[in-house]
Each structure stands twice: as C-alpha cells, then as structure tokens.
Amino acid sequence: MSEALQIFSTKGDLAHVALFLWASASSALLVWSLREQAASNQRFQDFVEEIARITRLLDG
Template sequence: MGDALQIFANKGDLAHVALFLWASAASALLVWSLREQAASNQRFQDFVEEVARITSLLDP
C-alpha cells in the first residue's frame, strides 16, 4: 500500500486519490441513508396497516 501511495505522490496524483476516497465515502453514505429511509418507510407502513386492522376490528 505504501508503494502505491508513493507512486501517486511522485506523480502528483494524490489529489485524485483523495477525491476518489471522498466520493466513495459520500456514495456509501448515500446508499446507507437510502436503505435506512426504505426501512423506516416499511416500519411506518406496517404501523398504518396495524392501526387500520385494529380500527376494522373495533368498528361494529
């Protein structure tokens, strides 16, 4: 790993490595955020369905 960083440092491409790492982290955070949002939406949908089921049981 040190050799790879040395090559990038010698060629002046260290900024590209930093940009790649930043973009990768941002993309991973976006994917994680979207998964959490989807899970939250599913939990809310389950809650609404349970409320509807209880309401239908209590309605005469």
C-alpha cells in the same frame, strides 16, 4: 499499500486519490441513507396497517 501511495505521491496524483476517497465515502453514505429511509418507510407502513386492522376489529 505504502507502495501505492508512493507511486501516487511521486506522480502528483495524490489529489485524485483524495477526491476518489471522498466521492466513494459520499456515495456509500448516500446508499446507506437511502436504505435506512426505505426501512423507515416500511416500518411506518406496517404501523399504519396495524392501526387499520385494529380499527376494523373494533368497528366490528
């Protein structure tokens, strides 16, 4: 790993490595948040379906 950093630092590409790491982290965070949002939407849909089922049961 240190060899890779040595190569990038001698060629002046360390800023590109930092930008790549930032972009990768941002993309990973976006994917994680979209997955969490999808899971939240599914839980809410399940809740609404259960409420509708209870309402139908009580209305008879």
